[in-house]
Amino acid sequence: MKPSIALPLLLAAALATPAVAQPANLAAAHAKLAADYDTTIAELIELTEIPAPPFKENVRGLRMAEKFKALGLTDVHVDAVGNVIGIRPGKNRTAKALMVAAHLDTVFPEGTNTKVRREGDTLHAPGIGDTTVTLAALLAFVRAMDAGKIVTPRDIIFVANVGEEGQGDLRGVRHLFSASPLKPRIGDFISFDGSTVGRITNAGVGSRRYRVAFKGPGGHSYGAFGIVNPMVAMAGTVSGLYKIVPPTDVKTTYSASTVTGGTSVNSIPNEITMEFDMRSASPANLQAVETQFLKLIADNVAAENAARDTRFGKISATPELIGDRPAGTTPATDPLITTAARILGAGGYSSELGASSTDSNIPISLGIPAITLSAGGGGFRAHALDEYVNVERGAFVKGITTAFDIVVAAADIKR
């Protein structure tokens, strides 16, 4: 889950959404969610303590598959990229299904201590709020549906997916919406990510990330003085990038983020590598910045080759695309959004629409209705080692119950 920006929401159209389950069924399900609190927290702790670094989610994934099977989901399997799938059949097995997902991966590298520390109602551990808490919520949802004997009009495909964070580059959900045999079955998509309930992320902030290696011949800082230096082409690119005035209609950003290079203080470097990040919820804005960025690299390489001696070699630069998240927006009038907004509003949450970079970027960019929601009692300091979630019983059960109601109602939308 990436921090998002709030957008205003008009909910007038939301009030006509039909009821999706009989009150008695829902009441039983809600009772189960409340009674299940200790089980859910125990599962949250268990799953958090199974490390899931980027590209190494398999141990946690296998545990989720065991739990999916134990809950009686059908067709439980780990797919070609590591996503864990389990289906809860609905009345109409041929209708387009609702996919409900939470990502397995955390941002934290191997070796990070993921032992959960409890302080009163607060559980501390890296990755606990982003988003192990919603992996536990998926399990609670299934138990509650079963307790309420709820049969949804169409299938719900539960997914614990890989590769949401950083260089994972959404590879789990990317697979589900490309090569996966499930792709034609997905009618809409909800990603549960984070535990602070109230935000509906319906706009996917797109990003284009590059690693650029500026290369040159290198040499002795005194003896070879006057030859081209890749540092100068890099510096010109950074300076030029930060002169770009970003569009203001839709937030658009860039960042010169990491850099490394050089041999020693007395050597002209032969390689400088820099990583850049560009983002916008507007594909046009994003492309405009990217085009300028790529031109800046070419221009600054050419300028350095023109400015200094190239007899030992020229400067070159190779921009390598290391991240590519598509942008887009699920329209605010889509029933998925109006349903979620209605239920959040009824629960007293200040529902608002937002733009962020999440697993929903992929279906949104394909025109498939998708939103990202949270489930739980509040979470903070995502991506920081002091990450934590609030699990005070009342707030937590209310948050998870509201999320549950959105899933049940969304499964009643006709696609």
Add this chain to the structure above:
Amino acid sequence: MKPSIALPLLLAAALATPAVAQPANLAAAHAKLAADYDTTIAELIELTEIPAPPFKENVRGLRMAEKFKALGLTDVHVDAVGNVIGIRPGKNRTAKALMVAAHLDTVFPEGTNTKVRREGDTLHAPGIGDTTVTLAALLAFVRAMDAGKIVTPRDIIFVANVGEEGQGDLRGVRHLFSASPLKPRIGDFISFDGSTVGRITNAGVGSRRYRVAFKGPGGHSYGAFGIVNPMVAMAGTVSGLYKIVPPTDVKTTYSASTVTGGTSVNSIPNEITMEFDMRSASPANLQAVETQFLKLIADNVAAENAARDTRFGKISATPELIGDRPAGTTPATDPLITTAARILGAGGYSSELGASSTDSNIPISLGIPAITLSAGGGGFRAHALDEYVNVERGAFVKGITTAFDIVVAAADIKR
């Protein structure tokens, strides 16, 4: 060894230098140097393949100490900073000695592949020419003196010293001319550095080296977009530095050499650290460039703080002086220079005086006669990964023999 600039030399005064050893002794020594070719090349390869990164010369140093001992040098030891010392006693043990040194360290970091690749008469490997080739030459010198039964008028102190390159900042030789108990014994100093024979470096190029940490608040690349980025202040400093047209009266140089910083591709960095090198044999030129450089840092920090949001913190930059090599000149009339010039001239080398930044900077700045010479068949691309030396038998033996004759003759100078 730093590539040097040529200065004209008048050698009229050089012709009166006395002979230093009987022709028969020298002939036997020269025969040994020729016969020793394969051994010397084998030792060059062996030593090159023992990595000696800055501050990590100890393994190569211990191997040199073993070789010094095996050759029968006396008082062989590793001193307080890692220099390897071995003395070849002369007739007069109390006269001021001649110190003959070559540095152990290379510019290449740990993990650099130092495996030697041979292509005909060319040996390729990082550090082979700067200056493993002269470490091997010191060993050949001792074998040749022994073969010629040469007893020099005074002691020769052989040294394989640490810390010549980069951030080593001449610490090995600095120690020999400050805290070392050998200091009062040193009458003059020859550093053998590099394999292209013909140049006499008698002027020490001064250098000022800085590590600059550009710091800022850092943050999320999307969420915190608009805040100040230390990368921009760094980039502006580099761009500005490379717009400086250096003085042409005395060669003056600058280099933006190494850089590192940043947290992740999706974070605005909170710290970028860059290392810079500035040099000149003219103290005034050096100071002029340094003054402009320091102003560029301050100006670019101020510009970035003015250009972007500082609510979470401002950009700052702390220039730390990490290298300060004194400049100076050994007079062209000193017998050390006239002796070397005479022998080079007799060998048909276009002997010329030069300015460079070498271990000799330290004794030169203290008024102790010192020069830096080369020994071997030619070397190129120092400080580059494709560094190489030419070891064609004829040129190599001639080069090392000429260097040897200079050492033997210099040991006959009265100090």
